[in-house]
Amino acid sequence: MKAEPVTVTVPLGDRSYPIVVGAGLIDRAGEIAAPLLRQPRVHIVADAAVAPLYLDRLQASFAAAGIASAATLVPSGEASKSFSQLETLLDALLDARVERKTTLVALGGGVIGDLTGFAAAIALRGIDFIQVPTTLLAQVDSAVGGKTGIDTRHGKNLVGAFHQPLLVLSDTDTLDTLPVREVRAGYAEVAKYGLIDRPAFWTWLEENGRAVIGEGVDARTRDAARAYAIAESCRAKAAIVGEDERESGPRALLNLGHTFGHALESLAGFGDAVRHGEAVAIGMVIAFALSERARLCPPGRAVRVVRHLADVGLPTSPAEIPVDYTVEAVWNAMLGDKKVADGRIGFVLARDIGQAFTCAEISPETVRAALAEALEPRR
Numbered sequence: 001m002k003a004e005p006v007t008v009t010v011p012l013g014d015r016s017y018p019i020v021v022g023a024g025l026i027d028r029a030g031e032i033a034a035p036l037l038r039q040p041r042v043h044i045v046a047d048a049a050v051a052p053l054y055l056d057r058l059q060a061s062f063a064a065a066g067i068a069s070a071a072t073l074v075p076s077g078e079a080s081k082s083f084s085q086l087e088t089l090l091d092a093l094l095d096a097r098v099e100r101k102t103t104l105v106a107l108g109g110g111v112i113g114d115l116t117g118f119a120a121a122i123a124l125r126g127i128d129f130i131q132v133p134t135t136l137l138a139q140v141d142s143a144v145g146g147k148t149g150i151d152t153r154h155g156k157n158l159v160g161a162f163h164q165p166l167l168v169l170s171d172t173d174t175l176d177t178l179p180v181r182e183v184r185a186g187y188a189e190v191a192k193y194g195l196i197d198r199p200a201f202w203t204w205l206e207e208n209g210r211a212v213i214g215e216g217v218d219a220r221t222r223d224a225a226r227a228y229a230i231a232e233s234c235r236a237k238a239a240i241v242g243e244d245e246r247e248s249g250p251r252a253l254l255n256l257g258h259t260f261g262h263a264l265e266s267l268a269g270f271g272d273a274v275r276h277g278e279a280v281a282i283g284m285v286i287a288f289a290l291s292e293r294a295r296l297c298p299p300g301r302a303v304r305v306v307r308h309l310a311d312v313g314l315p316t317s318p319a320e321i322p323v324d325y326t327v328e329a330v331w332n333a334m335l336g337d338k339k340v341a342d343g344r345i346g347f348v349l350a351r352d353i354g355q356a357f358t359c360a361e362i363s364p365e366t367v368r369a370a371l372a373e374a375l376e377p378r379r
Contacts, residue, residue, distance in 0.1 A: 006022060008231060010144065029169055030061040030067050039101040050076075093123055094123070100127055109134060143170070185277030262333075290349060297352060
């Protein structure tokens with residue numbers, strides 16, 4: 001028997017919404033979504049690789065609840081987070097005559113969620129949307145919190161809008177069809193929450209991380225570990241988003257590892273060389289190493305982070321990525337990050353495991369030294 005779903009609420013007053021985490025939710029999507037819709041009509045935007053697995057079941061669930069649905073497929077991959085694909089999607093939605101009361105449904109990983117959410121934010125000056133994330137990374141991070149957007153040649157997520165979903169449905173069964181590399185990449189975002197402000201969760205992950213990945217355990221243990229990790233990650237993010245929806249304060253902590261990680265992704269061309277979560281894992285290691293170098297954090301914490309991330313199979317050094325990174329190239333890529341203010345890069349650093357904080361006072365020389373050390377292959 002499958003466990004009952006867990007519901008986590010993102011507390012935003014009259015715009016609060018539920019995140020439902022559990023098994024078999026795609027087959028219950030219509031039932032769960034129906035009370036929230038402004039009209040019994042949805043338009044599903046699906047990843048072309050995910051659609052054969054889940055689209056028919058999702059549409060059947062809406063039909064069973066008396067909800068009409070249509071679908072548009074979007075090519076897989078980061079390249080779909082582009083102006084050209086956004087235009088194609090908007091034209092498809094308008095061709096289908098979506099109305100202001102029509103709800104979009106994003107079916108896929110973070111790319112589809114970000115693209116669909118941005119389209120929902122600007123189509124007809126704003127319509128509702130629902131997230132049905134099918135990757136671990138999307139379930140614990142990108143589908144929650146209302147950040148939507150696309151990439152440009154200048155960097156990742158530089159064009160977008162804050163637009164909160166009506167509902168997030170995280171069906172843990174969808175993780176069973178993911179390649180293990182994708183599960184590991186999503187796990188980096190899970191680990192991030194422990195490192196930000198939940199040291200007890202980090203300790204739990206050190207003991208149970210391989211179970212979340214699905215290594216060396218039976219299916220029942222794996223599923224229970226995943227459900228707990230996803231729900232706990234969503235609780236962590238919901239608390240921060242509820243306090244700071246538009247990243248004017250504490251929400252910036254969610255960028256732990258991302259300033260470095262986005263630079264690594266950008267220089268790799270957002271391709272197969274490095275996944276987002278892999279880049280974030282390396283970025284978190286660099287952030288802790290920089291914290292130690294600046295004497296903000298006790299020694300040994302970066303080693304602890306490296307040990308656990310490596311234990312679950314994540315890369316922990318840029319040297320593990322088949323890209324010829326240089327200190328200068330990474331530094332210049334970071335200068336293009338959307339979090340730069342007055343020409344200064346804002347970093348998320350740490351005083352200890354579970355004690356992250358924002359800082360813009362680190363000297364460029366100290367950062368460059370940390371980057372130089374990070375770029376050296378580990379012996």
